[in-house]
Amino acid sequence: MEGDRIPWAEDGIYLPERPSFTLDPAFHAGAYYVQEASSMVLEEILKQVVNLKENLLALDLCAAPGGKSTHIQSLLSDGxxxxxxxxxxxxANILAENLTKWGFPNVVITNNDPSHxxxxxxQFDVIVVDAPCSGEGLFRREPEAMNEWSPEAVKLCATRQQRILADIWPALKPGGVLIYSTCTYNSLENEENLEWLSEQLDAEGISINLNDDWGFAETETRGIKGFHAYPHKVKGEGFFIAAVRKNDGFEKKLRKQKKPMNFASKxxxxxxxxxxxxxxQFDFIKHNDLFIALPNQWKEVIxxxxxxxxxxxxxxxxxxxKGKKLIPNxxxxxxTALDHNQLSTFELNLEEALNYLRKENFNFEAMNNGWNLITYQGLGLGWANRIQQRVNNYYPTNWRIRISS
Ligand SMILES: C[S@@+](CC[C@H](N)C(=O)[O-])C[C@H]1O[C@@H](n2cnc3c(N)ncnc32)[C@H](O)[C@@H]1O
Incomplete structure (x- = not known):
């Protein structure tokens, strides 16, 4: 894909136009994710506030549909x-689909209220709270969003954001970092929440510097820096981001869990x-009849x-x-942990790949009997099982694409 580089995100590019992602099999293979440029400044903030070479335990609290999570996963170390x-x-289900396609094994997707x-x-080394907000930063792109805005809605959002922050604060390690972001401009949901974090939770500011040329507007509230993306100054939509450190609090001890895990047999x-x-590198567990591989380095935490x-x-x-045979999921x-050399793969061209994704017929004459990983440009798309002159397409029905070229 070609386009101008996003200065604050190493692998980010501005698309010159919006193509049909649905008709690009590489998109379905999780080769890239499409998101708004300003919010990708999270990368530069993360680089400055944590050591990404270390093995970190990170939480993306308000994660769907998965823009920040896919980005964070690509930045964290493999461990x-x-x-x-x-x-x-x-x-949460959409989030799971996007993260499954992203393909990183070191992930757990949960569906919980922050208080849980x-x-x-x-406790986490780093928590990202990309909070639900009044969305003023989206008004330029989606003018209908203005109809939902009112001063009362802003106040409600700010109260909810404080509740989310208060609920999740105990889950952050002492010395850990919380990154707070919104896609809104008003100070009630941004600077005033930083003030509240400092006063009520004793959060401390962290030294962060963004390149002036990028155009982000810096603010400071009780020593906590925040950065606004204003669309007339930054090449991107409206966004706000800040990071704080937790200095006090107590460290929890990891206790043995009572709920047993159902480990697979040898x-x-x-x-x-x-x-x-x-x-x-993995432990293998069974959930009902589904076998799951979990990174064993994180056994107790998981x-x-x-x-x-x-x-x-x-x-x-x-x-x-099924008996002694694996029906792959x-x-x-x-x-990314799958070894393409250990199995039969079957490469499709664009038209065939789209037919596979629609669960329609494609030419499988050259396909081996048995399980095949269907690939497009070498990227795994899904599974097919050839039994003589028939092929069973295992692409999940609920992910099937429904538009024609
Ligand atoms: C700005 S969006 C997150 C976008 C996402 N981080 C991304 O980059 O793709 C905020 C998310 O917070 C969730 N949310 C709404 N109310 C919440 C609450 N009370 N506590 C936690 N999350 C909430 C919303 O469902 C929504 O998915």
Whole structure:
């Protein structure tokens, strides 16, 4: 893809026009994510406030549809773990779809209210709160959004944001960093919330400097820096972001969890791990009949999360066993941990790939019998099973594309 670089995001580019992403199989393969440029300044803030080379435990609290989570995952080290949470169930499912396609195994997707995180024994090194807000920064792009705006709505948003911040604060480690952002301009939801964070939660500012040429407007509230993106100054839509450090508070101790995990047997592991690049990095558990691979480095933390929160998805959904044979899940097709050399792959051209995504016929004459990873430009799209002169297309029906070229 070609376009001007976004100065504050290494892999970000401005698209010169909006193509039909639905008709690009690479989009469905999770090769890229489309989001608003200003909000990608999160990358520069993260680089300045945490050491991204370390293995961090990160929480994206208000995560759907997944713009920040996909971006954060690409920035964290391979040994880090991201918990990506969304309180609204339908939105959490969209988040899960996007993160499954993104393909990183070190992720747990939860569907909880911020107050539930207090049940955890673990605390996070970094928490991102991309808060629900009055959305003034979107008015230029979506003028209808103005109809929902009122001074009362702004006040309600600010109160809700404070409640979210207060609820999640105990889940942050002492010394940890909380990044707060909105896509609105008013001070009630931005600077006044920073003042509230400082007064009520004793949050402290962190030294952050953005390149003046980028055009972000810096504000400072009780030593806490915030940055506004105003569309006439920054090449992007309206956005606000700030970061604070938690200095006091107590550190929780990770306790053994009572809720048992259902680990796979040695024999089952032999089958379900056969296509992974480094199976020794994972624990294999069974959830109902679905086998899941979890990064074993985070075993206790994941156990704690499983015992206390509502999980939508975690690690890699590998698949189910039918007798001794693996029926692979779509989660495995997208996973960066999948070893394409260990299995039969079948590459499709653009037209064929779109037909596969529509669950329509495509030419499979050259396909091997048995399970095949369907690829487009080498990227995993999903699974197909050839049985002699028939092919079963395992692309999830609810992800099927419904428009014609
Ligand atoms: C600005 S959006 C998040 C966008 C997302 N971070 C991204 O980059 O794709 C705010 C999210 O907060 C969620 N939300 C709404 N009310 C909430 C609450 N009371 N607590 C936590 N999250 C809430 C919304 O459902 C929405 O998904």
């Amino acid at each position: 880090s773990l991201l918990v990506s949470n969304e309180v609204i169930k339908t939105r 995180f207090d049940r955890l024994n673990v 024999q089952e592991i032999g089958t379900v791990s056969q296509w992974l690049k480094e199976p020794e 156990h704690d999360i499983n015992s206390n929160l509502y999980i939508i998805s975690e690690g890699i959904d590998i698949g189910r066993l 779509e989660g495995l097709a997208f996973s």
